[in-house]
Amino acid sequence: MSGTARHQSLNTPLLQINNLSKAYQGNRQVFADINFEVKAHEVICLLGASGCGKSSLLKALAGLHPVNGGEILFKGKPLHKPDASIGLVFQAPCLLPWLNVHQNTAFPLTLHRESKISQAEIQTQTDTVLQWVGLRDSADVYPDQLSGGMAQRVALARALVKSPDILLMDEPFSALDAITRLNMQQLLLKLIAHRRNAVLLVTHDIDEALILGDRIILMGDTPGRIVREWQITMPQPRAKHLHELIETRMAILEELSEVAGEHLLPNGAVV
Ligand SMILES: Nc1ncnc2c1ncn2[C@@H]1O[C@H](COP(=O)(O)OP(=O)(O)O)[C@@H](O)[C@H]1O
Ligand SMILES: [Mg+2]
Structure with a gap:
């Protein structure tokens, strides 16, 4: 590989999502014009109200569901089916x-x-x-x-x-009690620090997104679309210093209350 080619491949994002759109049968558009990238080793948390299309998007990125428009590039190549380098974790453990x-x-x-x-x-x-x-x-x-x-x-x-190079996680801790959830978040951080996987994690919990994410992406609905994103630069561990992120938390809450409307709970969780 030439020096330039190697330089380019090192700089290629792990996952590139370009103008992605999906409609289920009946032509109801579930998400539209989704654009973002996940770089190697990056942790992105995807927040949004229930029904805005987060799980549908994650399944498309896992190669499990076809899309109607746009493209997904994984390590620079179009992704149309599941790939061994993409790991998946759902809310239910689904063990045999x-x-x-x-x-x-x-x-x-x-x-x-x-x-x-x-x-x-x-x-x-x-x-x-x-x-x-x-x-x-x-x-x-x-x-x-x-x-x-x-x-x-x-x-x-x-x-x-x-x-895997990337873990796609769909509300992986939301069925767990509060203490177990905190323990799982710390375990995930330990894994990320040592194994260096990228992570794209769907959550409805702002604090979880602030504890885990390098970036937080907010999705709105009808159809699902990206509304805003925040870069979180505070180094880990963050769980005990969340008060220092209060301004970001308030900004996310404010934006969420606009997109989630009556779905918003007082603690910032969205249903
Ligand atoms: N397999 C499916 N067939 C048809 N409609 C679906 C399917 N899966 C999800 N939907 C619809 O797509 C919308 C988004 O769902 P989903 O992606 O599960 O949202 P979220 O994960 O943000 O709660 C919902 O209106 C849901 O009813
Ligand atoms: Mg979901």
Whole structure:
């Protein structure tokens, strides 16, 4: 590769979303003219009222749903189907009840036999990610014996097992209690700091976005579109210094109250 070509490839954003639009059947436009980029190692939080199209957008970016207009470039190439370098975590852990923690985590590695990954490699990669999420000692446990937080840690380990460049996360912590949610946010920050994944995380919680995001993107609805974005430059850890971001929080709340209207709760969460 020439020096210039290498320079260009290093500067290519991980994900480029250009004029993306989608309509479900019946021609109802769910989102339109979405433009943004995710750079390598960047953490972006996507905020918006329920129904504005956040999950639809994330599924499109995962290559799970077709779009009607625009394009998605992943590492500079058009993305039309799921890619092993894009990890996914949803609000529900969606574990397979007949597989234990180790088997659930290893599952993506066992799907494509043509990749010829050895049993020893599967074992090593699975052990490594279970160690990261603190579940190495629970490898033999089945999903019905896990707490909500543990199950979501398995879902996170499963998303990480193929060492993705980016994690797409759809309200991954919103079904958890407040303490578990804080613990999961800190675990995610630890993972990001050490494994250097980029993250695009949908949340309806402004504080979660402020704790995690390098950038916060606000979506409005009818159809879903990007309204505004904020760059958060305060270094990590932020959880104990959130009061220093009060002005940004107020600005986000104000903008949200305009786009979310009656959907807005007093604490800044949006339903
Ligand atoms: N598979 C689908 N088919 C048709 N309409 C859908 C489908 N999924 C979502 N929608 C509609 O698209 C809109 C946006 O939904 P969604 O992307 O789930 O929003 P959000 O995640 O922001 O709450 C909603 O009106 C929803 O009813
Ligand atoms: Mg959603």
